Amino acid sequence: MDPEIIGIRSISFTLNDRKVTVPVQKSMFLIDLLRHTLGLTGTKEGCGEGECGACTVIVDGLAVNSCLYPALEVEGKQVITVEGLQDQNSNLSRIQQAFVDKGAIQCGFCSPGMIMSVKALLDASPDPSEAEIREALLGNLCRCTGYVQIIEAVQQAALQLKDSS
Ligand code: FES
Numbered sequence: 732m733d734p735e736i737i738g739i740r741s742i743s744f745t746l747n748d749r750k751v752t753v754p755v756q757k758s759m760f761l762i763d764l765l766r767h768t769l770g771l772t773g774t775k776e777g778c779g780e781g782e783c784g785a786c787t788v789i790v791d792g793l794a795v796n797s798c799l800y801p802a803l804e805v806e807g808k809q810v811i812t813v814e815g816l817q818d819q820n821s822n823l824s825r826i827q828q829a830f831v832d833k834g835a836i837q838c839g840f841c842s843p844g845m846i847m848s849v850k851a852l853l854d855a856s857p858d859p860s861e862a863e864i865r866e867a868l869l870g871n872l873c874r875c876t877g878y879v880q881i882i883e884a885v886q887q888a889a890l891q892l893k894d895s896s
């Protein structure tokens with residue numbers, strides 16, 4: 732049977748710098764494509780309703796809630812997940828290392844989404860004020876840390892990224 736008739740389409744996009752072509756159900760959200768079809772479970776599902784930010788990934792440079800983002804819409808786009816941040820030797824990125832250094836990870840459930848929001852922020856605005864950091868993280872909820880260490884981690888990562896550029 733024609734896959735289109737049963738609501739399945741093949742799409743191609745760039746995922747963590749690699750071209751992928753996958754079958755997608757028309758009603759599927761990006762989080763399910765990433766976690767279930769592609770096995771990238773670093774992206775977490777919390778509320779499933781766009782409230783907590785645990786599912787944040789980057790699409791064409793913007794942080795998005797993958798639990799609300801239709802999978803079909805990534806056709807031809809660049810998607811980055813937390814799995815795409817380490818280098819070829821599996822070293823943590825500066826943002827990830829800063830979260831470790833500052834104790835900004837406790838249970839860790841919010842961390843992948845938080846870190847992707849930080850990456851989108853620092854890619855667009857390498858020297859953010861504390862107010863800008865707080866605003867960029869408004870959609871990412873953390874039950875554990877109280878946010879202070881997270882803000883410090885972002886400030887450390889921004890400084891280090893600036894020094895290394
Ligand atoms: S799981 Fe997507 S915003 Fe909560």
Ligand code: FES
Pocket residue numbers: 835836837838839840841842872873874875876
């Ligand atoms: S570290 Fe537990 S929710 Fe943020």
